[in-house]
Amino acid sequence: MSWDSIPGFVSVKEAFGETTVTVEPARIRDACLHARDELGFQMLVDIVATDYLNWGGRGVSGYIATASGRDLNFPSTQGLQTLPEVKARRFSVAYHLLALRQPPVRVRLKCWLDDGEPVPSVVSVWPTADWHEREQFDLMGIRFDGHPNLKRLIMDDDWEGHPLRKDYPIGGEPVRFSEAE
Amino acid sequence: MAIAPERPRTRAWPVVHADQYEGTRIPRPVPTVRPVPERLRGSDDVLRINFGPNHPSTHGVLRLVLDLDGEQVVGLDAVIGYLHTGFEKTMEQKTWWKCVTYPERIDYVGFQNNELTFVLAVEKLLDLEVPEKATWMRTLLCELSRIHSHLIFLGTSALELGAVSMFWYCFRERELVLDLFEMVTGQRMHTRYFQVGGLAEDIPEGFYAQCRSFVEWMPKALDDYLALLDRNAIWLERTKGIGVLSADDAIALGQTGPVLRASGVDWDLRRDEPHLSYGQLDFRVPVYANGDVYDRYRVRMDEMRESTRIVDQCLRRLERLKGHPWIADDRKVVLPPREELHTSMESLIHHFKIVTEGFRVPEGEVYVATESPRGEQGCYLVSEGGPKPWRVHFRAPSFVALEATATCVHETLVADLIAIVGSLDAVMGDTDR
Numbered sequence: 340m341s342w343d344s345i346p347g348f349v350s351v352k353e354a355f356g357e358t359t360v361t362v363e364p365a366r367i368r369d370a371c372l373h374a375r376d377e378l379g380f381q382m383l384v385d386i387v388a389t390d391y392l393n394w395g396g397r398g399v400s401g402y403i404a405t406a407s408g409r410d411l412n413f414p415s416t417q418g419l420q421t422l423p424e425v426k427a428r429r430f431s432v433a434y435h436l437l438a439l440r441q442p443p444v445r446v447r448l449k450c451w452l453d454d455g456e457p458v459p460s461v462v463s464v465w466p467t468a469d470w471h472e473r474e475q476f477d478l479m480g481i482r483f484d485g486h487p488n489l490k491r492l493i494m495d496d497d498w499e500g501h502p503l504r505k506d507y508p509i510g511g512e513p514v515r516f517s518e519a520e
Numbered sequence: 521m522a523i524a525p526e527r528p529r530t531r532a533w534p535v536v537h538a539d540q541y542e543g544t545r546i547p548r549p550v551p552t553v554r555p556v557p558e559r560l561r562g563s564d565d566v567l568r569i570n571f572g573p574n575h576p577s578t579h580g581v582l583r584l585v586l587d588l589d590g591e592q593v594v595g596l597d598a599v600i601g602y603l604h605t606g607f608e609k610t611m612e613q614k615t616w617w618k619c620v621t622y623p624e625r626i627d628y629v630g631f632q633n634n635e636l637t638f639v640l641a642v643e644k645l646l647d648l649e650v651p652e653k654a655t656w657m658r659t660l661l662c663e664l665s666r667i668h669s670h671l672i673f674l675g676t677s678a679l680e681l682g683a684v685s686m687f688w689y690c691f692r693e694r695e696l697v698l699d700l701f702e703m704v705t706g707q708r709m710h711t712r713y714f715q716v717g718g719l720a721e722d723i724p725e726g727f728y729a730q731c732r733s734f735v736e737w738m739p740k741a742l743d744d745y746l747a748l749l750d751r752n753a754i755w756l757e758r759t760k761g762i763g764v765l766s767a768d769d770a771i772a773l774g775q776t777g778p779v780l781r782a783s784g785v786d787w788d789l790r791r792d793e794p795h796l797s798y799g800q801l802d803f804r805v806p807v808y809a810n811g812d813v814y815d816r817y818r819v820r821m822d823e824m825r826e827s828t829r830i831v832d833q834c835l836r837r838l839e840r841l842k843g844h845p846w847i848a849d850d851r852k853v854v855l856p857p858r859e860e861l862h863t864s865m866e867s868l869i870h871h872f873k874i875v876t877e878g879f880r881v882p883e884g885e886v887y888v889a890t891e892s893p894r895g896e897q898g899c900y901l902v903s904e905g906g907p908k909p910w911r912v913h914f915r916a917p918s919f920v921a922l923e924a925t926a927t928c929v930h931e932t933l934v935a936d937l938i939a940i941v942g943s944l945d946a947v948m949g950d951t952d953r
Contacts (some may be wrong), residue, residue, distance in 0.1 A: 357645075383774055394904060423883045443792050465774065466551030467920060467923055493602065495601075
């Protein structure tokens with residue numbers, strides 16, 4: 340498969356037997372159209388956004404060294420064994436495509452976004468993208484430019500915030516009897 | 521089995537039949553909202569009503585905002601989210617080990633398949649080899665789960681169209697499946713029997729005989745269902761030619777599973793992208809060509825028969841695997857055998873570490889898809905290399921199936937809407953997650 344013919348092609352990576360093609364966010368619609376019409380990926384299976392805020396922020400596990408030796412108050416951390424690969428931007432949006440043929444071919448088109456940066460909608464390429472994009476807009480706050488009906492899908496219309504973001508508080512409902520009052 | 525007649529192959533594989541109707545019926549500009557036609561806009565005859573979210577025939581809490589012109593559905597907007605439970609967010613806070621309980625509560629009718637998809641995704645990240653016995657048992661339980669799910673579809677769909685007795689017959693056989701689940705796992709539903717690495721426990725001795733008698737009984741039950749429904753004039757009248765979805769529209773709308781196969785597309789991940797033991801099993805993939813409610817019902821009926829055959833084959837295989845290990849021997853991931861905890865310090869440490877901190881999963885992202893009773897059930901995982909997932913996302917076939925509602929209600933009556941929603945077989949827990 341000639342991945343570098345995809346418009347906006349940045350890089351291609353093979354991992355765990357899966358192909359990930361990174362594409363410039365502004366050209367994702369062209370890339371999807373090309374994948375559908377030229378490369379034969381008839382079906383859009385899924386759109387999923389991921390928030391990489393504070394990715395790898397727990398650091399490597401082990402003793403925390405200070406100038407005077409070990410800090411006895413924080414003897415060790417529950418960190419990672421190795422630092423993970425640094426991510427280009429805060430959000431990734433992944434498009435899982437499927438070619439219905441024998442053997443089936445799957446590819447993940449991926450683009451990287453900063454907070455508030457829009458990405459072109461692919462509803463005009465695959466109608467099924469409608470709810471997938473609305474869901475990612477609702478829960479992750481990704482703005483899809485050109486979506487005909489971009490409003491909340493899962494949460495209430497007047498909900499504030501995007502629950503799947505990493506900075507969304509867990510159990511963040513206001514508590515009436517807290518000490519602060 | 522009604523495989524569509526061979527046609528000149530003008531289209532790419534695997535479409536076998538694609539002339540249900542000319543052009544497309546997907547509404548514009550929003551593919552999931554059917555707008556009121558121009559001639560009726562602002563008319564006093566058009567009545568806007570809420571169908572659901574707590575109407576018994578919406579299979580849960582689906583809300584359809586309908587525009588009715590008399591009995592005719594002229595506009596539709598599906599509203600979901602009433603059963604949103606934040607599973608994806610919750611799973612980010614739990615260790616991989618504890619997460620296994622959540623996926624089955626997402627699609628609470630086809631629970632084994634959801635659990636399987638998550639466990640397979642974690643195993644893919646870990647690059648973990650699963651013993652043969654566990655793979656065969658997983659296949660068997662997933663097929664029992666498919667039968668269970670299709671029985672609920674058949675019972676409730678028939679009930680909604682007035683065939684009350686069908687409901688009782690289907691739930692009679694459903695009890696037999698649940699009894700089998702209970703025997704193996706201790707739970708009737710939400711079994712948490714699949715572990716990362718294999719199965720939670722060995723298969724109990726009495727299971728083989730009881731499952732064998734179920735395999736012998738089930739084809740007779742299916743004959744009963746066919747006798748009750750398939751020559752029933754009311755059932756045929758209510759299902760044939762209703763809610764038609766063409767092959768091209770089904771693919772454009774991302775449909776999978778029975779909905780796609782009823783629209784004439786010969787596509788089944790069990791055969792085309794074999795996972796578990798499906799590559800070594802002999803089974804047929806039922807495909808029907810009209811894309812209506814009746815064909816979706818027929819696909820599921822045939823699938824139950826095929827699933828019974830698969831269960832039979834798995835059972836034969838498992839009977840030869842008695843005494844074999846049921847879970848991988850990797851102490852960094854799998855809990856040590858209980859009896860070792862009393863004698864081995866190493867085992868005690870491993871047990872403690874897995875239960876408290878959880879095992880670590882290498883950094884990376886994977887997408888794993890399996891064929892659930894409702895279609896392609898996908899699980900997207902991102903791992904940071906720690907004991908908890910960074911991101912969990914489920915590709916829910918029910919979510920996608922409901923996107924097709926606005927296309928299927930092309931020129932239908934409100935009574936047929938009930939048959940259409942039933943035939944898409946969406947589980948609201950799966951849709952809203």
